[in-house]
Amino acid sequence: MADRRLLSRRHADVPEAEARRLLARQLTGEGATDWLPRINAETLQIQAGLIDEAGMKTDLFVKLSFKPGLRTSDARYRFSVFRMNSYGLDRVYQLCVSRASKRETDAHRKPHEHLGSLRSVGSAAWQKWGYEEVLARFCAQTKIVFMPAPRQKAYF
Known part of the structure; x- marks a missing residue:
């Protein structure tokens, strides 16, 4: 598909208009409570499917990932x-926030969000x-x- 930006072999971005349409309704994530380690064991994550207002399953799911840094x-x-x-x-939405004790120089590590194929730079305040x-x-x-609601780990 010509309008999709390939992220990797597994992920592509949906067009921005389609992402807005998919996220226009209220969605519910059930059972997203336990943080589990990924293969690298440094990253914790929660995954859950989403249902709509009528209780019908959608083809959407959430993945919440957290990676603690070397400093607390x-x-x-x-x-x-x-x-x-x-x-x-297909990535519909993604919020990326890095909280670092030293200033980030890499533009991609600075806070940002993706709404489909649209990438928006976040506020510097997000780093706190x-x-x-x-x-x-x-x-x-x-x-x-x-x-x-997903439970907060003690070291968040």
Whole structure:
């Protein structure tokens, strides 16, 4: 598809207009409570499918990833919504926030969000956010309500 930017062998971005359409309704994530280690064991993540207002499953799911830094004040949050299809995953929305004790020089490590194929740079204030602020922004942008809310780990 010519209008999709290939992210990797597994992920592609949906067009911005389609992402807005997919996130225009209220969605619910159920059972997204336990943070599990990924293969690299440094990153914790939660995954959950999403249902719509009528209780019908959608082809959307959330992946919340957290990676603590070497210093206790450092952390990297990547909260995403993907659409599943027969050939892999399409990224619908993603919020990336790195909280670092030293100033980031790499533009891609600075806070930003993706709405389909649109990438927007976040505010410098986002770098001071903790788990609660990142989750609040993610839920506001995606209209997702978690039942129950994902538990915060002690070292967030």
